[in-house]
Amino acid sequence: MDELEQEHIWIEKEIAELQNAPLDKTQFLKFLNFVETHHEKEEKQLFPWIAEQTWLTQGGPKCTYFMGLRLDFNHSAAVQTALKRFVLSYPDFKFNDPEYFTWLQSSSPLSIPMEEHQLSSRLKECLLYILDCDPQQMTEDQSLGKKLLDNYVDLLKIHLVKERDCLFVLCRQKTQL
Ligand SMILES: [Fe+2]
Ligand SMILES: [Fe+2]
Numbered sequence: 001m002d003e004l005e006q007e008h009i010w011i012e013k014e015i016a017e018l019q020n021a022p023l024d025k026t027q028f029l030k031f032l033n034f035v036e037t038h039h040e041k042e043e044k045q046l047f048p049w050i051a052e053q054t055w056l057t058q059g060g061p062k063c064t065y066f067m068g069l070r071l072d073f074n075h076s077a078a079v080q081t082a083l084k085r086f087v088l089s090y091p092d093f094k095f096n097d098p099e100y101f102t103w104l105q106s107s108s109p110l111s112i113p114m115e116e117h118q119l120s121s122r123l124k125e126c127l128l129y130i131l132d133c134d135p136q137q138m139t140e141d142q143s144l145g146k147k148l149l150d151n152y153v154d155l156l157k158i159h160l161v162k163e164r165d166c167l168f169v170l171c172r173q174k175t176q177l
Helices: 002-020 025-051 054-058 063-072 075-089 111-133 144-175
Strands: none
Touching (some): 002 144, 025 144, 054 144, 063 144, 075 144
């Protein structure tokens, strides 16, 4: 938990830099890979264990608040729309197959953070593709690349806050980890 929380702090710092400075490709690639690795750690080391806990369905602090946010500002739906636009613009592009997790039940509260991980992973694939073939898009307003970057950052920010203020708090309350 401590390690994951420290990683959140690093990711939040990088997001602030990303939003306040010209895009540095090397640093951006490092950032994308760091986020992906962080998500993989949660999926393989933390979430499978949480999925077995009976207290998971009780919900964490601010759970209702975050469900309301999801209904009012559906970041995931905005990402789905952007991904569809990307697929139409680059019809030859193929996404990697999403990883299948035996511990994940569709009714589990963890399906929300897992959906966010998967969308963020798809956005990463799009961003890498555009960085490779049309990098100036990443800075042009109204371009698909810039839109996908904004979606990526927005989704990540809300995801980090939800884990920090809800899921991780719940884990600490229940286990004193
Ligand atoms: Fe996460
Ligand atoms: Fe996280």
